[in-house]
Amino acid sequence: MRSTIQCLGVIVGVLWLFPVEAATCRDPAGFEAWLAGFKREAAASGISPPAIAALDGVAYDAGIVAKDHGQHVFRQSFEQFSGRMVNSYRLHKGHALIKQYAATFARIEQAYGVPAPVIVAIWGLETDFGAVSGNTPTLRALATLAYDCRRSDMFQAELMDALRLIQRGDLSPSARGAWAGEVGQTQFMPSSYLKFAVDFDGNGRRDLVHSVPDVLASTANFLQSYGWQRGGAWTPGSANFAVIKEWNKADVYARTIAYFATRLAGNE
Secondary structure, X not given: XXXXXXXXXXXXXXXXXXXXXXXXXXOHHHHHHHHHHXXXXXXXXXXXXXXXXXXXXXXXXXXXXXXXXXXXXXXXXXXXXXXXXXXHHHHHHHHHHHHHOHHHHHHHHHHHOOOHHHHHHHHHHHHOOOOOOOOEEHHHHHHHHHHOOOOHHHHHHHHHHHHHHHHOOOOOOOOEEOOOOOEOOOOEOHHHHHHHOOOOOOOOOOOOOOOHHHHHHHHHHHHHHOOOOOOOOOOOOOXXXXXXXXXXXXXXXXXXXXXXXXXXXXXX
């Protein structure tokens, strides 16, 4: 394992050459020892032995690190991105789901003030309404990124929160999702799952993978928690648009959520 000074030197050098990437300063050969140390830290933090045991057999995945280091700045224009994402299929499917879950959406709007088109727009853009939520083992993704040096503090905290979710029975140890650790039909990071997930179907669990009512209400709870104004506009420049940007800070993505929601609300 390289020293901190060596790591910083490599990172600065690589960032100077390739601004969108960073160097890996952890040796994959040391992953198992690091994971053992993390388990001890989890135990000291009050995580139960059965939840910690979910990390048994979790392996380092160099492909996840490559994806994380290879991210590029969002380069598509709003017209390009929205034109591709807000297509006839998603509009038709979105309208059908608003009708299918009309009673659930009515309860959600009463409780959180967030209307169905906004929630459905997020649902559709994130995972095609739950159809494509990712197939990467969540604990493997989080542990790999927690071990890597680029955003280790952030992902160590996310991994600890994932264990808390497992401990309280809301997340399966075998859960799968996006390569960066997002899980569920609207792609919550474990920390957001822990803070905002609600049991809206009343079965005693906050299940953002399988329960549509939990997924939809939890998404609304997230937005309300960031200041969603009941009955307000969500167009760019509005207070509610600023809330949408808390969901995704990329302006093109946030504008596409707002545009999609407007199309759904107008029954277009």
